[in-house]
Amino acid sequence: MARYGLVIDDSKCTGCTACTIACQLHNNLEPEMTYNRLEILETGTYPNVKMDIMPMQCMHCDNAPCVSVCPTQATYKREDGIVAIDYDKCIGCKYCMTACPYDARKLNEERVPVKCRWCPEYLEKGEQPPCAATCMNDVRVFGDLDDPNSKINKILAENEVVSLLPEKGTKPSIFYVKK
Amino acid sequence: MRQFNRRTFLKASAAAAVVSSVPLYVSFNNYKKAAEDATVHKIPSFCQGCTSYCGIIAHVKNDRLWKIEGHPIHLKSRGHLCARGHGMADYAYSKDRIQHPWKRGDNGEFEKISWDQAFKEIGEKLKDIVKKYSGNSVVWMEHGSHRKPYVDRLFDKIGSPNFVTQYSTCFNSKTNAWQQMVGGTLSGDHQKSKYIIFEGRNFAGGIVPNGMNLITKAKEQGTKILVIDPRYSEIAKIADEWLPIRPGTDLAFRLAMANVLISEGLYDKVFVKKYVDGFDEFWKYNKHNTPEWAEEITGISAQKIREIAREFAKNAPQAFIEPGWHGLHAHYLNSTQTAQMAIILNALVGNFYQRGGLMPSATVTLGHLELPEVFGPEKGDRVDGAGVDGEFKTVEPARGISHLIANKVAEGKVKAVFVCNNNPLRTSPSPEEQKQLKDADLVVSINIDWNETSYHAAHYILPEHYYLERYEHPYTVSGHITHEHPQIALRQPVIKPLHDSKNIIDILDGIAKGMGYNDLYPFTVEDDIKAAIAPLGITFEQLKKAGTIEFPATLKTGFPINKGKPALKTKSGKIQFSAELFKLDGKIGVPTWIAPKVMPDSSKADEFRLIHGKQPWHSHAMTNNNNYLMAMSERYDGMSMWMNTARANKLGIKNGDTVTMESSIAKKEVKVKVTELIHPDCVWVPSTYGGYSPKNTTAYNVGVNFNDFIPVMVEPWSGSTMSQEVVVKIRKGAM
Numbered sequence: 001m002a003r004y005g006l007v008i009d010d011s012k013c014t015g016c017t018a019c020t021i022a023c024q025l026h027n028n029l030e031p032e033m034t035y036n037r038l039e040i041l042e043t044g045t046y047p048n049v050k051m052d053i054m055p056m057q058c059m060h061c062d063n064a065p066c067v068s069v070c071p072t073q074a075t076y077k078r079e080d081g082i083v084a085i086d087y088d089k090c091i092g093c094k095y096c097m098t099a100c101p102y103d104a105r106k107l108n109e110e111r112v113p114v115k116c117r118w119c120p121e122y123l124e125k126g127e128q129p130p131c132a133a134t135c136m137n138d139v140r141v142f143g144d145l146d147d148p149n150s151k152i153n154k155i156l157a158e159n160e161v162v163s164l165l166p167e168k169g170t171k172p173s174i175f176y177v178k179k
Numbered sequence: 180m181r182q183f184n185r186r187t188f189l190k191a192s193a194a195a196a197v198v199s200s201v202p203l204y205v206s207f208n209n210y211k212k213a214a215e216d217a218t219v220h221k222i223p224s225f226c227q228g229c230t231s232y233c234g235i236i237a238h239v240k241n242d243r244l245w246k247i248e249g250h251p252i253h254l255k256s257r258g259h260l261c262a263r264g265h266g267m268a269d270y271a272y273s274k275d276r277i278q279h280p281w282k283r284g285d286n287g288e289f290e291k292i293s294w295d296q297a298f299k300e301i302g303e304k305l306k307d308i309v310k311k312y313s314g315n316s317v318v319w320m321e322h323g324s325h326r327k328p329y330v331d332r333l334f335d336k337i338g339s340p341n342f343v344t345q346y347s348t349c350f351n352s353k354t355n356a357w358q359q360m361v362g363g364t365l366s367g368d369h370q371k372s373k374y375i376i377f378e379g380r381n382f383a384g385g386i387v388p389n390g391m392n393l394i395t396k397a398k399e400q401g402t403k404i405l406v407i408d409p410r411y412s413e414i415a416k417i418a419d420e421w422l423p424i425r426p427g428t429d430l431a432f433r434l435a436m437a438n439v440l441i442s443e444g445l446y447d448k449v450f451v452k453k454y455v456d457g458f459d460e461f462w463k464y465n466k467h468n469t470p471e472w473a474e475e476i477t478g479i480s481a482q483k484i485r486e487i488a489r490e491f492a493k494n495a496p497q498a499f500i501e502p503g504w505h506g507l508h509a510h511y512l513n514s515t516q517t518a519q520m521a522i523i524l525n526a527l528v529g530n531f532y533q534r535g536g537l538m539p540s541a542t543v544t545l546g547h548l549e550l551p552e553v554f555g556p557e558k559g560d561r562v563d564g565a566g567v568d569g570e571f572k573t574v575e576p577a578r579g580i581s582h583l584i585a586n587k588v589a590e591g592k593v594k595a596v597f598v599c600n601n602n603p604l605r606t607s608p609s610p611e612e613q614k615q616l617k618d619a620d621l622v623v624s625i626n627i628d629w630n631e632t633s634y635h636a637a638h639y640i641l642p643e644h645y646y647l648e649r650y651e652h653p654y655t656v657s658g659h660i661t662h663e664h665p666q667i668a669l670r671q672p673v674i675k676p677l678h679d680s681k682n683i684i685d686i687l688d689g690i691a692k693g694m695g696y697n698d699l700y701p702f703t704v705e706d707d708i709k710a711a712i713a714p715l716g717i718t719f720e721q722l723k724k725a726g727t728i729e730f731p732a733t734l735k736t737g738f739p740i741n742k743g744k745p746a747l748k749t750k751s752g753k754i755q756f757s758a759e760l761f762k763l764d765g766k767i768g769v770p771t772w773i774a775p776k777v778m779p780d781s782s783k784a785d786e787f788r789l790i791h792g793k794q795p796w797h798s799h800a801m802t803n804n805n806n807y808l809m810a811m812s813e814r815y816d817g818m819s820m821w822m823n824t825a826r827a828n829k830l831g832i833k834n835g836d837t838v839t840m841e842s843s844i845a846k847k848e849v850k851v852k853v854t855e856l857i858h859p860d861c862v863w864v865p866s867t868y869g870g871y872s873p874k875n876t877t878a879y880n881v882g883v884n885f886n887d888f889i890p891v892m893v894e895p896w897s898g899s900t901m902s903q904e905v906v907v908k909i910r911k912g913a914m
Contacts (some may be wrong), residue, residue: 014414025268031809049411102248134265
């Protein structure tokens with residue numbers, strides 16, 4: 001059994017938003033519904049100024065607050081690391097939305113708080129999901145953390161990485177390259 | 180695949196029942212769900228989200244486009260696509276598409292008509308116009324020139340010289356300079372370069388996805404990237420340095436760079452001696468343009484200019500100034516000279532035909548369909564004056580001056596206008612002037628949606644098949660990046676036409692037959708494709724299956740030489756620092772300093788230069804009616820105008836405020852984004868917004884467009900719009 005992870009090198013992101021729309025079309029989402037987003041931050045004073053762009057989505061945490069608060073086990077952690085949703089079990093209480101420190105969920109038209117699925121139909125074949133494949137700057141690299149030869153492990157070995165909001169103890173499966 | 184729960188499944192079943200009785204686009208999302216388990220067919224073609232024309236693989240279920248991916252071979256995409264590509268694929272299902280021919284009635288309202296009626300009436304009217312005013316009064320306006328070989332048959336028959344592209348609003352100053360001085364355009368070899376200057380060039384906004392991939396890879400390997408732009412553009416985000424320059428003064432910066440290279444002896448003397456003509460003349464006119472002189476004009480310190488010139492020379496020939504695209508090349512009175520300087524700076528460091536410098540694109544020669552020759556009356560001078568003695572002699576006639584056509588209608592010189600894959604009412608300056616197009620005796624819009632030209636000016640609207648529904652003549656892949664291997668790509672139908680539309684040959688043939696010319700188009704697009712690929716040793720079936728085919732490498736480094744002599748397609752065979760054609764009316768052929776036409780008065784707190792640019796998820800106004808891409812604009816405050824924080828503070832303007840902006844021709848309200856990421860002298864708007872066709876419902880009344888504020892002007896050398904030669908006054912509050 002694989003254990004999936006994602007490395008994001010946000011220093012390479014130029015904010016084209018292709019990741020968002022490739023995901024939308026693959027997952028049949030309406031224009032207003034997204035599973036990933038960019039957080040944009042401007043720092044400094046003209047002309048010594050810079051822009052940071054942080055791609056954000058469900059972190060598929062190992063210690064996911066959304067899993068522990070779900071009263072019906074509709075949200076659950078798969079063995080391969082993916083935090084998944086059983087639509088039949090969801091009662092729409094929205095506890096998961098409140099619990100997520102990354103603001104990763106949105107209510108869909110059926111009142112289910114949906115989020116990034118990590119597209120197991122790609123990962124299981126060893127392929128990059130649409131958000132990563134379409135990215136011209138190779139910002140995202142998915143892979144199997146248990147496979148010592150995977151590209152993701154190579155990147156993790158060569159770079160210092162950080163997780164977002166480590167103080168929350170969520171143990172995300174997404175690692176950001178520190179630059 | 181996503182697992183559906185019981186509720187979704189029931190909904191999908193209900194939707195499946197509905198689909199059979201209503202058009203697909205109505206029940207779009209439900210149809211997709213119903214088709215969840217259908218077989219996926221993967222069909223290659225290429226994109227039309229912009230003019231990069233990236234290769235795509237379309238995923239189709241039950242004849243319904245599901246999504247697209249980047250073609251893995253095509254050198255523009257190599258598996259990647261930008262947001263606009265995905266969005267415009269989905270646009271096939273827009274409810275604002277033209278679904279059948281329309282005719283504007285006497286009351287101004289549109290009524291549905293048949294193709295037969297449209298062809299008969301348009302043919303008869305065109306015949307009368309040609310008889311009365313000659314073919315010289317007929318104009319074809321198109322985005323580019325892809326349909327030109329087909330249009331030419333009709334225009335040869337009626338004797339019209341007036342095929343006009345929209346490039347006067349886009350990049351005429353660049354192509355004109357390169358044609359005159361180099362005989363064609365080269366592209367940067369980004370991946371092998373050590374030092375790249377992007378000046379007025381946002382490669383991450385006007386995107387070639389594989390080009391960006393090569394640039395980010397080069398950066399990882401240590402290539403230094405310098406961005407010079409009044410705005411911190413998307414490419415600035417990955418640059419080693421961003422230098423905000425005073426808008427309109429890039430020419431001064433470039434002249435000073437050349438001054439350092441020459442005066443400090445840093446230029447490649449061997450290359451210049453062998454391959455450059457006109458060096459002495461250039462130097463004679465520009466000796467005095469020192470970095471200290473340029474510092475005053477550009478706001479970039481003399482020391483910094485020297486530093487850049489030295490680093491450029493040190494890294495050469497694996498260094499280049501990016502030749503560019505739209506940015507700078509239709510913007511200022513000095514745009515042609517600015518483009519000339521890009522050539523001169525690159526040539527001074529000897530990077531032409533060098534890896535890591537500037538390289539050509541590998542290409543193949545296509546075959547041609549043997550067709551009966553068309554005989555017609557002799558053609559007169561172009562009505563837009565491009566290339567015409569005494570008018571715009573130095574402007575490339577093959578591109579024309581698009582933004583003048585409406586005025587030529589008003590002058591009575593143009594009587595019939597065909598507008599195809601083009602929307603001059605939104606993409607040319609001064610919409611009120613552009614609306615005069617409607618006063619011609621015949622205006623036919625051949626477009627896919629209810630754009631401003633269709634809605635406000637057309638007498639007839641004829642829907643062409645969408646790009647996902649049609650074949651086109653195969654394309655040799657080239658532009659903006661270099662590559663070893665020639666490629667050809669095919670656009671082919673990935674879905675059946677959703678509406679009562681036609682391909683361009685059938686539309687032209689219908690019009691020709693309406694005029695009584697029954698045998699002008701004795702061929703199909705498929706015939707044309709087969710003839711084009713005949714010399715390549717591949718079959719139509721192979722091309723359809725592959726979508727993109729790559730051929731053995733043909734690219735060579737080294738300056739083109741023939742019989743021991745430099746063999747560029749220029750007067751001397753060398754790079755001409757002095758463009759012969761520009762030496763008219765006592766003008767000189769080498770670039771020297773020309774100040775911008777207008778400048779905001781720095782003593783006035785409310786005056787700014789209005790500049791514009793491409794957002795990475797939009798292709799100017801072409802994508803502004805797309806639901807997905809406009810939702811992106813909404814999400815990221817994309818419609819706002821950027822204003823420097825210090826300037827905003829002086830006017831009491833806060834982030835998110837609405838302001839009133841006024842130029843000599845317009846006064847409009849716009850929301851402001853207050854930011855440190857822009858030069859204080861200017862405000863910046865994305866080039867996308869300001870839709871004013873009520874039937875393009877998503878774009879309608881969203882934001883403003885730079886074209887609203889600029890009068891019709893013509894840059895004297897290359898005929899472009901000078902679209903940033905405008906000063907606006909801004910005050911806080913609504914109108």
